[in-house]
Amino acid sequence: MIGIVSGVGPYAGLDLAKNIFDNTIANVDQDHLPLALLSVPSIIADRTEYLLGIVKTNPALAIAKVILDLEKMGATLAGIPCNTAHASEIFSLIKSKLTVNDSKIKLINMVDETILEITANYPEVKKAGVLSTTGSYQFEVYSSPLKKHGLKPIIPSEKNQKEVVHQAIYDKDYGIKACSSPVTAQARAALLSTIEKLVDQGAELIIKGCTEIVLAVPEKHICGVPTIDPSKVLARSLIKHLDPQKLKSS
């Protein structure tokens, strides 16, 4: 059974589940893979706020607890649809907590799978644009592994990250976390203007490196370049690990 750590944020969990269903070969309800989703957002501190030192408790502790609960429900593999939670300061503590608790669950790393997707399916790309939270930005969640694979990350300026991208995700009035159904025109416009800048700087694809960004910019191609949705990559990886014959061709 696939386990989903939801609540980071809540809609991101649904988006991952939908990507799993959308990418499964199924004609009737009964063809779909078993899946458990657990959303307990009140116990999981904001990942960016932790990385920026605004809150002190590492959200890894609560995320590991959710994964252990999913395992108790029967999950044999799990994914966390939150890019910022893949910062090594958080992700490595999740993994060590699972080890300490004798967990047998296979935790799929969404960032690793995304880099693999790019190197395997976009071999001509040398410069990858990255949109993300400020936590992921400062802790190089995508920039660092991209560089390790010989790719140049193209990221917003610090000013643009702080004033435009961060606000599009977190602003209490128009940000995606406060208004996601539907996303506000202001949040979408802010992200689109940033994508345009990244493409102008040579980005040959755009990694939508925060689950909220996918809600605002669902397009597979934008400004003439393809976009990569890590949640979709994670969904396909989870299916492939559980039952490869059920994976739709991409």
Next chain:
Amino acid sequence: MIGIVSGVGPYAGLDLAKNIFDNTIANVDQDHLPLALLSVPSIIADRTEYLLGIVKTNPALAIAKVILDLEKMGATLAGIPCNTAHASEIFSLIKSKLTVNDSKIKLINMVDETILEITANYPEVKKAGVLSTTGSYQFEVYSSPLKKHGLKPIIPSEKNQKEVVHQAIYDKDYGIKACSSPVTAQARAALLSTIEKLVDQGAELIIKGCTEIVLAVPEKHICGVPTIDPSKVLARSLIKHLDPQKLKSS
């Protein structure tokens, strides 16, 4: 914690979860209510096929097991986002299985809540149109309680139900269960033509009495009458029962 019996069908579980998030007062991830969703469709027989005698095992047994598993995860109340599972032949066995197993979970009845919504908020309505699966149609999942409340159910002819509505949901090529993301134009057109007929026959509102129908006809008003989405009604009822202060005004 709210428990969702997903897998009946898989997308209906996500739709209920989304309705819960959409109807919760929340500015940050942490404001959202705790929720567990369990989707094990392979063990739950098709509800309509059971009611029509095509499969012998009552899906109530598997649904009750899912609810008990949700309770083990901490769910104190639960909803089943499948109208057909509310046929008394199925729903009453679910309830008795929960009682036998000493379950303390509060199972909210989506059909009862929908009838309550209509009588409370549409007091002028005397004739309610119902679109549903053939299982719900034959076992009067909505028609019977509507009549009990003095409302006249307006339903498709037997021929239309069998050849148009049923196929829109179940056809292996164009039906919503096989193609829901996106729904095919053929399935949507089939349902719209039926809604038009029901309104011509005097229906003053339309109950979208199958979770798949909501995916194909998301409109809140159609053919000049309001539509009722039982999944949204169930979502609001679940929030109200768990934490009434978190319920958005409708």
